[in-house]
Amino acid sequence: MKRLLLSAAAALALIAAVPALADSPKQGGAAVVTFNNDLTTLDPAIGYDWQNWSVIKSIFDGLMDYEPGSTKLRPDLAESYTISDDGQTYTFKLRDGLKFHNGRAVTSADVKYSLERAVSPATQSPGGGYFSAIKGYDDMVKQDNPAKELSGVTTPDDKTVVISLTRPDATFLHLMAINFGFVVPKEEVEKYGADFGKHPVGTGAFKFVEWTAGQKLELERFADYHTKGVPYLDKLTFEFGQDPTVNVLRLKKGEVDIVGDGIPPAQFNEIMKDPSTKDLVAVGDQLHTGYVTLNVKIPPLDNVKVRQAINMAINKDRIVRIINNRGVVATQALPPAMPGYDTAQKGYGFDPEQAKKLLTEAGFGDGFSTELYAMNVDPNPRIAQAIQQDLAAVGIKAEIKSLAQAEVITAGGSGQGVPMIWSGGMAWIADFPDPANFYYGILGCAGAGEGGWNWSKYCNESLDQRANQADTMVTAEQAAARADAWKGIFNDVLKDAPWAPIFNEKRFTFHSQRLGGDAALYTDPIHIPVNYDYIFAKDAQ
Amino acid sequence: MIRYLAKRAAWSLLILLGVSAITFAVNFVIPSDPVALIAARSATKADRDRLRHELWLDRPVIVQYGHYMAGVLQGDLGRSYKRKTQVAEQVAARLPATLILMAAAISFELLIGLPAGLFAARRRGSSADKTAMTLSFIGVSAPQFVTGLILFYVFAYWLNLLPTGGFGGVSHVILPAVTLGIAGGGWYSRMMRSSMVDVLRQDYIRTARAKGLDERSVVLVHAFRNAVLPIVAMIGLDVGIFMSGVVVVEQVYGWPGIGQLMWQAIQDRDIPIIMGVTLTAAIFIVLGNLLADVIAPLIDPRIRLR
Numbered sequence: 118m119k120r121l122l123l124s125a126a127a128a129l130a131l132i133a134a135v136p137a138l139a140d141s142p143k144q145g146g147a148a149v150v151t152f153n154n155d156l157t158t159l160d161p162a163i164g165y166d167w168q169n170w171s172v173i174k175s176i177f178d179g180l181m182d183y184e185p186g187s188t189k190l191r192p193d194l195a196e197s198y199t200i201s202d203d204g205q206t207y208t209f210k211l212r213d214g215l216k217f218h219n220g221r222a223v224t225s226a227d228v229k230y231s232l233e234r235a236v237s238p239a240t241q242s243p244g245g246g247y248f249s250a251i252k253g254y255d256d257m258v259k260q261d262n263p264a265k266e267l268s269g270v271t272t273p274d275d276k277t278v279v280i281s282l283t284r285p286d287a288t289f290l291h292l293m294a295i296n297f298g299f300v301v302p303k304e305e306v307e308k309y310g311a312d313f314g315k316h317p318v319g320t321g322a323f324k325f326v327e328w329t330a331g332q333k334l335e336l337e338r339f340a341d342y343h344t345k346g347v348p349y350l351d352k353l354t355f356e357f358g359q360d361p362t363v364n365v366l367r368l369k370k371g372e373v374d375i376v377g378d379g380i381p382p383a384q385f386n387e388i389m390k391d392p393s394t395k396d397l398v399a400v401g402d403q404l405h406t407g408y409v410t411l412n413v414k415i416p417p418l419d420n421v422k423v424r425q426a427i428n429m430a431i432n433k434d435r436i437v438r439i440i441n442n443r444g445v446v447a448t449q450a451l452p453p454a455m456p457g458y459d460t461a462q463k464g465y466g467f468d469p470e471q472a473k474k475l476l477t478e479a480g481f482g483d484g485f486s487t488e489l490y491a492m493n494v495d496p497n498p499r500i501a502q503a504i505q506q507d508l509a510a511v512g513i514k515a516e517i518k519s520l521a522q523a524e525v526i527t528a529g530g531s532g533q534g535v536p537m538i539w540s541g542g543m544a545w546i547a548d549f550p551d552p553a554n555f556y557y558g559i560l561g562c563a564g565a566g567e568g569g570w571n572w573s574k575y576c577n578e579s580l581d582q583r584a585n586q587a588d589t590m591v592t593a594e595q596a597a598a599r600a601d602a603w604k605g606i607f608n609d610v611l612k613d614a615p616w617a618p619i620f621n622e623k624r625f626t627f628h629s630q631r632l633g634g635d636a637a638l639y640t641d642p643i644h645i646p647v648n649y650d651y652i653f654a655k656d657a658q
Numbered sequence: 659m660i661r662y663l664a665k666r667a668a669w670s671l672l673i674l675l676g677v678s679a680i681t682f683a684v685n686f687v688i689p690s691d692p693v694a695l696i697a698a699r700s701a702t703k704a705d706r707d708r709l710r711h712e713l714w715l716d717r718p719v720i721v722q723y724g725h726y727m728a729g730v731l732q733g734d735l736g737r738s739y740k741r742k743t744q745v746a747e748q749v750a751a752r753l754p755a756t757l758i759l760m761a762a763a764i765s766f767e768l769l770i771g772l773p774a775g776l777f778a779a780r781r782r783g784s785s786a787d788k789t790a791m792t793l794s795f796i797g798v799s800a801p802q803f804v805t806g807l808i809l810f811y812v813f814a815y816w817l818n819l820l821p822t823g824g825f826g827g828v829s830h831v832i833l834p835a836v837t838l839g840i841a842g843g844g845w846y847s848r849m850m851r852s853s854m855v856d857v858l859r860q861d862y863i864r865t866a867r868a869k870g871l872d873e874r875s876v877v878l879v880h881a882f883r884n885a886v887l888p889i890v891a892m893i894g895l896d897v898g899i900f901m902s903g904v905v906v907v908e909q910v911y912g913w914p915g916i917g918q919l920m921w922q923a924i925q926d927r928d929i930p931i932i933m934g935v936t937l938t939a940a941i942f943i944v945l946g947n948l949l950a951d952v953i954a955p956l957i958d959p960r961i962r963l964r
Binding site for chain 1: 688689690691693694695696697698699701702703704705706708709711712713737738740741742743744748751752755807810811815822823824825908909910911912913914918919922925926927
């Protein structure tokens with residue numbers, strides 16, 4: 118009897134342990150990810166769309182990176198770093214044994230070269246400007262006789278990189294984690310020239326194998342990666358060209374593992390209700406806010422009461438329902454996943470009566486006519502219509518202008534701008550998880566000019582000054598004070614209401630049964646949408 | 659013949675020049691700014707101006723066009739704004755797939771359309787004729803996206819008979835070619851029918867029958883040869899149409915043709931690629947028409963090339 122009980126207990130213990138065993142990462146296996154559009158480039162200095170962003174992160178590395186599935190910084194190629202007392206000098210020590218995919222050892226000279234390449238105007242990097250705080254940046258970008266090297270980056274020895282800034286910058290460590298400065302080998306860049314984007318050689322977890330334009334991209338595990346055991350997958354293949362609708366069918370058939378473009382809106386409800394698929398959808402927060410920009414230079418939107426009234430007139434819950442509850446109502450400009458989000462801020466509630474009162478106070482009791490621009494891809498026209506109806510209820514007649522993405526972006530960026538733009542499809546997703554990234558480009562004075570992304574043309578000099586001030590607080594002790602400073606800045610922005618924040622979209626990634634890993638890896642806020650380095654195949658041998 | 663070809667070649671060059679100039683101009687009339695789409699969203703005005711200068715976008719349009727055409731004459735179609743790779747290379751990489759799909763699609767169009775047209779013409783007025791023409795009408799009207807998805811669902815997903823898309827062997831090209839063939843076949847069948855009906859009414863057909871020839875020879879040898887001329891002209895046009903990319907079918911089946919490339923380039927306002935694909939398409943349309951015109955006298959000696 119005792120033996121029976123013992124063996125039964127042992128059996129039960131084994132059965133209980135099996136799920137845990139099955140879910141711990143295994144080495145090996147392959148995964149197929151699909152994308153509708155071909156990747157544009159794999160050059161880290163150039164690539165800047167949401168598709169190639171995380172693929173580049175898997176092929177290349179920077180001095181810093183983030184903990185997988187989170188927004189927490191950690192050293193990557195650097196083993197450690199120190200910051201001087203005045204916050205203007207950063208000293209990075211590289212890890213031992215770092216190698217490029219071509220076998221060569223990585224040195225500090227490579228780090229310097231990569232930063233200079235990103236800054237040089239000849240590279241045409243979209244993000245070179247991020248490194249403007251580094252000493253010598255202005256000399257490299259000026260038109261006559263530009264300097265050939267970045268004087269602020271020095272390499273006292275093969276393992277040390279010292280970067281001097283012209284001003285303390287609290288976002289600097291984030292900038293060391295951004296793709297544009299990722300380390301590239303000079304000899305390969307010179308060999309391929311502008312075609313380096315088609316033949317990437319980096320230091321990342323995955324090594325480039327082959328790219329057949331428009332069809333597929335193959336990557337394989339880099340055996341000498343600096344973190345042992347990572348990546349878990351042996352092979353990663355990207356297939357291009359097919360509609361996400363078709364790829365969802367292929368996933369169900371078992372041919373592909375992840376639909377990179379996300380679930381098409383038309384199939385969303387069906388997949389979330391079907392018991393065989395609903396557990397295979399990972400849900401996570403993005404660093405995203407969808408908002409309506411209100412042009413503070415075009416009357417009557419130049420009156421703050423009118424803008425506040427618009428905020429109160431819009432029924433945000435209804436709009437979230439229009440997108441099948443794929444998001445949450447936004448109370449402020451920053452998304453909940455962003456450090457610095459103010460959980461106490463309730464924002465403008467849905468209150469049409471109060472809205473009408475404010476309009477009357479502003480002298481527009483009889484309403485007025487205006488224009489609302491939106492991108493013409495579903496569901497944005499439907500959202501624009503919902504906003505139009507809400508505004509009509511308080512007397513505001515908004516004519517909808519539904520255009521292609523590029524047209525809306527150009528209209529919004531034009532010198533004068535347009536009255537209102539629904540940001541759907543073009544909304545701001547943070548380049549790095551810091552409130553500063555959500556301010557300067559889209560709410561600061563610098564972005565309010567021609568070609569900028571501050572479509573509300575909002576320019577508050579005192580807030581800009583406070584923002585600059587907050588970004589000089591670089592030490593760990595000042596972190597809390599900095600977070601408070603940014604909270605204050607965004608709360609004041611909300612009072613001025615250059616935006617009507619509507620919702621924060623969640624990310625839904627549909628993946629196959631055989632792929633394992635925490636849901637956060639499939640909805641990684643930085644390695645968008647999936648952190649390929651840490652997912653694994655449950656059926657690996 | 660040589661003189662004819664030389665004249666056509668000269669005209670073709672003029673046409674291509676015109677196409678390139680108009681397409682180039684249109685890119686600048688459209689209110690969209692490539693720099694805004696390429697630059698980082700937090701780029702400063704100085705950053706954007708620098709990018710604009712590197713891309714030659716701050717020069718007058720004529721200067722930009724001159725710079726572009728100078729490159730084209732040397733075989734350099736420029737570099738894509740987004741990808742930085744050579745446009746010529748990108749287009750060339752996708753040409754084989756486009757050519758294969760074009761050949762397969764035209765084959766299916768003829769396979770479906772010609773017999774249907776012949777069948778309907780011979781039984782003109784009967785219910786068989788009406789059915790055939792209704793089916794062809796459906797073929798022409800059905801949106802390719804719908805036909806494509808239905809065929810995909812039935813044959814690739816449900817019955818598992820054919821692969822789910824992508825580029826590969828014969829089995830991969832069947833579904834896209836049939837999807838295109840159904841629409842085109844509808845056109846060809848109607849054309850074939852009306853052309854045949856006309857020819858079958860002619861005196862020489864009556865003569866042939868009176869001579870005692872069997873019906874099959876009359877139809878397939880004498881009538882068909884005279885009726886097929888408009889079809890040849892259509893094939894010439896079709897070559898051009900297919901070579902300019904069939905975006906919808908390429909999307910459904912993931913066929914890596916130049917249609918996909920063009921579609922993406924339009925969304926990104928990637929002017930060099932747009933120009934490159936347009937010029938390529940124009941060249942093929944011109945060639946296709948030339949081919950049709952050269953073959954015509956081979957079929958009907960009464961036609962003379964002038």
